[in-house]
Every structure is written in structure tokens, then in C-alpha cells.
Amino acid sequence: MSAALEEATPNAAQVPMIEARGIHKYFSGTHVLRGIDARVAHGEVVALMGRSGSGKSTFLRCLNRIEEPSEGDVLIDGTIITDLRTDVNSVRADIGMVFQDYNLFPHMTALENVALGLIHVRKRPRSVAQDLAASALKQVGLADHLTKYPNQLSGGQQQRVAIARSLAMRPKAILFDEPTSALDPEMVHEVLDVMRTLASEGMTMVVVSHEIGFLRKVADQLIMFDDGMVIERGPTERVLDAPEHARTREFLGALK
Ligand SMILES: Nc1ncnc2c1ncn2[C@@H]1O[C@H](COP(=O)(O)OP(=O)(O)OP(=O)(O)O)[C@@H](O)[C@H]1O
Numbered sequence: 602m603s604a605a606l607e608e609a610t611p612n613a614a615q616v617p618m619i620e621a622r623g624i625h626k627y628f629s630g631t632h633v634l635r636g637i638d639a640r641v642a643h644g645e646v647v648a649l650m651g652r653s654g655s656g657k658s659t660f661l662r663c664l665n666r667i668e669e670p671s672e673g674d675v676l677i678d679g680t681i682i683t684d685l686r687t688d689v690n691s692v693r694a695d696i697g698m699v700f701q702d703y704n705l706f707p708h709m710t711a712l713e714n715v716a717l718g719l720i721h722v723r724k725r726p727r728s729v730a731q732d733l734a735a736s737a738l739k740q741v742g743l744a745d746h747l748t749k750y751p752n753q754l755s756g757g758q759q760q761r762v763a764i765a766r767s768l769a770m771r772p773k774a775i776l777f778d779e780p781t782s783a784l785d786p787e788m789v790h791e792v793l794d795v796m797r798t799l800a801s802e803g804m805t806m807v808v809v810s811h812e813i814g815f816l817r818k819v820a821d822q823l824i825m826f827d828d829g830m831v832i833e834r835g836p837t838e839r840v841l842d843a844p845e846h847a848r849t850r851e852f853l854g855a856l857k
């Protein structure tokens with residue numbers, strides 16, 4: 602929305618970029634998300650934490666319909682996207698996702714991996730898509746690696762290609778699911794640096810991560826999952842430094 606239009610509509614700024622209302626998910630009878638509500642403002646960074654199996658990935662995947670919620674709605678910028686008539690490919694282009702294991706096509710160069718969605722989803726001509734892909738790769742510091750294949754890149758570089766692939770689509774938000782947990786320690790910082798820059802440029806982000814130092818600097822809000830429910834949420838510093846729920850204390854204690 603243009604700045605002028607935003608000013609003309611007083612509520613526009615308050616409409617969350619992402620809103621989840623009463624999300625439930627069952628996997629063959631197992632109730633893994635048990636009524637999750639969340640609001641992510643424009644430009645906000647929200648962290649999700651919680652023990653393994655608590656439902657963080659499933660919830661994240663419901664936000665761009667890689668997983669269909671069994672019940673509840675997701676709204677992006679005020680529009681319900683869980684309506685089955687909504688085109689899921691455009692939802693996934695608008696709400697990018699970065700996975701732990703990069704998910705790049707091994708037989709395509711970095712440039713081709715990034716250009717693919719621009720060509721097939723955003724319907725850009727190949728030459729335009731390649732220019733946009735090159736500039737997204739430059740943005741993540743990979744200008745010198747456009748023609749390399751994933752197996753010629755380090756894990757940190759591959760993850761930056763995956764981030765560029767999301768960015769190139771000009772998404773409204775990007776979801777990150779443990780983006781650094783598969784990386785060798787010396788490569789973690791290069792990915793976190795890119796994410797920190799994106800956040801400072803106003804990208805709306807939801808991040809599953811246990812990188813406490815990073816979250817302290819970057820995440821505005823922290824949501825604690827336990828057994829398919831939110832047990833605690835609040836400003837990141839408050840939750841980290843003065844957790845109210847015994848299970849949050851237990852979880853954070855185990856991380857140290
Ligand atoms: N496709 C699936 N089919 C059946 N069960 C699933 C599926 N995906 C997830 N689950 C189950 O749903 C629950 C939540 O899983 P989820 O992956 O969302 O947890 P998580 O918090 O991301 O865990 P982790 O920290 O290990 O990544 C788990 O019990 C898991 O086994």
C-alpha cells in the first residue's frame with residue numbers, strides 16, 4: 602500500500618501482517634496444534650521457541666499453507682488465505698519460507714534456483730527473472746557465486762541462496778524454520794547477519810530459532826510453545842529474563 606493510502610485509512614497500520622486465529626491441526630487423530638492465536642505486525646520479528654514436537658514447525662507451515670490447518674484461519678494483511686479458493690502458490694510466494702535444510706534443487710545453479718519462482722509463479726520473463734535473481738543474490742552477499750551449483754557452495758552460502766529465493770519474490774513476510782541449526786558453527790553468523798539486516802530493513806519475520814543472542818537483538822516478541830499450545834508470550838527480553846511459566850523456565854534453563 603502506498604504511504605498516501607495508508608494515511609488515508611487510519612486502521613491500515615494496525616492490521617497485522619500475519620494473524621492466526623484459533624489454529625488447530627490433527628495428524629491422523631493426533632491433536633498437534635490446539636488453538637493457536639498470534640498476531641505479527643508489519644515489520645515485526647516474532648520468535649517461536651519450545652521443545653521438540655511442541656508444534657512450532659507445523660504452526661509455521663500453516664501460516665503459508667504448506668500445511669493446511671484443520672481448523673482456524675490465517676489472515677495476511679487482513680485477507681483470509683485459508684479460504685480454499687485462495688491460490689496457494691501465490692500465498693507461498695507472498696509468505697516465503699526458509700527451511701533448516703535449504704531445499705535447493707541440486708541440478709540448478711544458485712541463479713536458476715532463485716529465478717525459478719519468479720518465472721513460474723510471478724510469471725516474469727526469464728531475462729527479467731534472472732536480473733531480479735542476481736540482485737537478490739547480491740543482497741545476501743553472493744554476487745560472486747551466481748553460477749555455482751548447491752554442492753559447490755558451503756552450507757551457509759546455500760542457506761543464503763534459499764533466503765535470496767524468498768526475497769526475490771518480494772514477499773510480505775518470511776518464515777524461518779531453524780535456519781541455522783544444520784550449519785557448522787562458523788557459518789551460523791553469516792546467515793544470522795543476513796537475517797538481522799532484513800529485519801532492520803523492515804521485513805516481517807517469524808523465526809523458529811534457539812539462537813538466544815540473535816533473538817535478543819532481533820526478535821520483538823517471543824512465543825513459547827508447549828504441547829501444541831502457547832504457554833507464554835511477550836517481549837523477547839522479558840520472556841528470556843523473567844519467564845513466568847515453569848515450563849518456559851525449564852526449557853530456557855536447559856538451553857544454557
Ligand atoms: N506430517 C506429519 N504427520 C504426522 N505427524 C506429524 C507430521 N508433522 C508433524 N507431526 C507431529 O506433530 C507434532 C509437532 O511436530 P512439529 O514438527 O511441528 O514440532 P516442532 O516443535 O517443530 O519440533 P522440532 O523442534 O523437533 O522441530 C509432533 O508430534 C510430530 O511428530
Ligand SMILES: [Mg+2]
Pocket residue numbers: 657658659778
Ligand atoms: Mg520443527
